[in-house]
Amino acid sequence: MPDTLDPADPAFARDPYPYYARLRATGPAARVTLANGTDAWLVTGHRQAREVLADPRFSNVPPPAAGRPKPDSPAQQARGCLARHMLNTDAPDHTRLRRLTTAAFTPRRVDALRPRIERLTADLAADVADRLARGETVDLVDAFAFPLPVLVIGEVLGVPTADRADLRTWTYRVGSPADALPAGAVDRAWTSLHAYFTALIADKRRSPGDDLFSTLVHDEADGGLDDGELLAMAFLLLFAGYETTMNLLASASLLLLTHPRELAAARQGGPAGWAAVTEETLRHASPLEGTTWRRTTEEVHLGGGVVVPAGASVLVVLAAANRDPAAFPEPDAFRPGRYAPGSGERAAPHAAFGHGPHFCLGSRLARLEAETALPALFGEDRGTPAFALAADPAELPYRPGLLVRGPRHLPVVRATPAG
Numbered sequence: 001m002p003d004t005l006d007p008a009d010p011a012f013a014r015d016p017y018p019y020y021a022r023l024r025a026t027g028p029a030a031r032v033t034l035a036n037g038t039d040a041w042l043v044t045g046h047r048q049a050r051e052v053l054a055d056p057r058f059s060n061v062p063p064p065a066a067g068r069p070k071p072d073s074p075a076q077q078a079r080g081c082l083a084r085h086m087l088n089t090d091a092p093d094h095t096r097l098r099r100l101t102t103a104a105f106t107p108r109r110v111d112a113l114r115p116r117i118e119r120l121t122a123d124l125a126a127d128v129a130d131r132l133a134r135g136e137t138v139d140l141v142d143a144f145a146f147p148l149p150v151l152v153i154g155e156v157l158g159v160p161t162a163d164r165a166d167l168r169t170w171t172y173r174v175g176s177p178a179d180a181l182p183a184g185a186v187d188r189a190w191t192s193l194h195a196y197f198t199a200l201i202a203d204k205r206r207s208p209g210d211d212l213f214s215t216l217v218h219d220e221a222d223g224g225l226d227d228g229e230l231l232a233m234a235f236l237l238l239f240a241g242y243e244t245t246m247n248l249l250a251s252a253s254l255l256l257l258t259h260p261r262e263l264a265a266a267r268q269g270g271p272a273g274w275a276a277v278t279e280e281t282l283r284h285a286s287p288l289e290g291t292t293w294r295r296t297t298e299e300v301h302l303g304g305g306v307v308v309p310a311g312a313s314v315l316v317v318l319a320a321a322n323r324d325p326a327a328f329p330e331p332d333a334f335r336p337g338r339y340a341p342g343s344g345e346r347a348a349p350h351a352a353f354g355h356g357p358h359f360c361l362g363s364r365l366a367r368l369e370a371e372t373a374l375p376a377l378f379g380e381d382r383g384t385p386a387f388a389l390a391a392d393p394a395e396l397p398y399r400p401g402l403l404v405r406g407p408r409h410l411p412v413v414r415a416t417p418a419g
C-alpha cells in the first residue's frame with residue numbers, strides 16, 4: 001500500500017477508486033501521508049463515514065492558523081471572509097447559523113425556483129444545440145455544467161440579471177488554478193466578488209427582493225446574521241453550490257455518453273428515470289470527493305481495531321464510502337436501476353450530500369437542477385441534435401485535489417447518423 005498520497009497526480013485525480021479500495025481493504029479508516037507532508041486519516045467505509053459525520057468528537061473548526069491567511073491584501077481579506085462560514089463551525093455556533101439558513105431554504109422556496117431553472121437550462125441547451133448544428137466542438141463543462149449552477153446561485157442570492165455575467169466571470173476566475181490565468185487575475189476576482197457581495201448585502205438590507213438570500217438578510221430570529229456572517233454565507237452558497245453541481249452535471253453527462261443502455265432506460269423512464277441517473281451519479285461519481293476536514297477533539301475508537309488519536313486531521317472520503325461493497329453490490333458499476341422505483345432493489349442511501357449536522361443544505365436544489373438539466377440535454381424530445389463524446393474518456397483531465405471531483409472538459413460533437 002503506497003503510504004504517500006499525491007492528490008495532484010493526474011492519474012489519481014481521474015481514477016482514485018482503486019487506491020481507495022486498497023485503503024478500505026486495510027480497514028474502515030487509515031492513516032496516510034499526503035505529498036505535502038501532512039498526516040491525515042482517511043475514512044473509506046460507508047458505515048464509518050456516517051458515524052464520523054454524526055460524531056461531535058470530530059470538530060469542523062479549523063486549527064488557529066489553518067485556512068486563515070493573514071489579511072494583508074484585499075484578496076486575502078476576501079478569502080478570510082469565506083473562512084467564517086458555517087462549515088467551519090461546531091455547535092452551538094453552527095446550530096444557530098444552520099437554523100437561520102434552513103428557515104430560508106424551505107422545500108417550498110427551493111421548488112419555487114423550478115420555472116427559472118427551466119428557463120436558464122433551456123437557454124443554455126439552445127446555445128449548445130446551435131453550436132453543435134454549426135459543426136462546432138462544444139465543451140459541455142464550459143457551455144453548460146459550469147454556467148447553469150452559477151446562474152442558479154445568482155437566483156438564490158438575488159443577483160440582478162445585469163450583473164450575472166460579472167458573477168460568472170469572477171466565479172470562473174476564483175475557481176481556476178492560479179497558473180491558468182494572467183498574474184493577479186485570481187486575486188482581482190476575489191476582491192471584486194468581495195466588493196460585490198458587500199454592496200449586495202447593503203442593497204438587500206435597504207430593499208429586500210423575493211430571493212432566498214433576502215430572507216436570510218432580514219431574518220431577525222436569534223439576533224439574525226451580522227454582515228460578516230452574511231458575507232461568509234454568500235461566498236459559501238456560491239462555492240458549495242456551483243462547483244459540486246457543475247461536477248454532478250459533468251459526470252452525469254459523461255456517464256450517459258459512455259453508457260448508451262442506461263441513457264435509453266432514462267429516456268424511457270421519464271422523470272423517475274432522470275432522478276435515478278442523478279442518484280446513481282451522486283453515488284458512483286461523488287461530486288464532493290471528500291468532506292471538509294475534521295479534527296478529533298479526543299481519541300476515538302472506530303471499530304475494527306482502528307484508533308484515531310486526539311488532534312488528528314480526518315477526511316471522510318465520500319467517493320470511497322459510496323463505493324463500499326459492504327453497502328452497495330457491484331459498487332463500481334454505473335447502474336441507475338438500483339435507485340429506480342419499482343426495480344425491487346433497496347439500494348442503501350449514498351453519502352454524497354454528507355450526513356449529520358452539516359448535511360448539505362442545497363441537496364434539494366442540486367437534485368432539481370440535475371433532474372431539469374439532464375432531460376434538457378439528453379431527452380428524446382429536446383432540441384439538441386444527437387451528440388457524441390469527442391475525446392477518449394480514459395484521457396479526460398480531472399480536477400486535482402481531495403475535495404471536488406469531475407472532468408475539467410467534456411468535448412462533444414454532433415453525432416453522424418448511423419448508416
Ligand code: HEM
Pocket residue numbers: 053086087088098153156236237240241242244245248286287288291292293318351352353354355357358359360361362363365366
Ligand atoms: C451536487 C451538488 C452538491 C453536493 C454533492 C453537495 C455536497 C455537500 C456535502 C457533502 C456537504 C457536507 C460537507 C461536510 O460535512 O464537510 C455539504 C454542505 C453544504 N452544502 Fe452542499 N452540495 C451540493 C450542492 C449544494 C448547493 C446547490 C448548495 C446551495 C446553494 C449547497 C450548500 C451547502 C451548504 C450551505 C453546506 C453547509 C451546511 C452546514 O455546514 O451545515 N450545496 N454539501
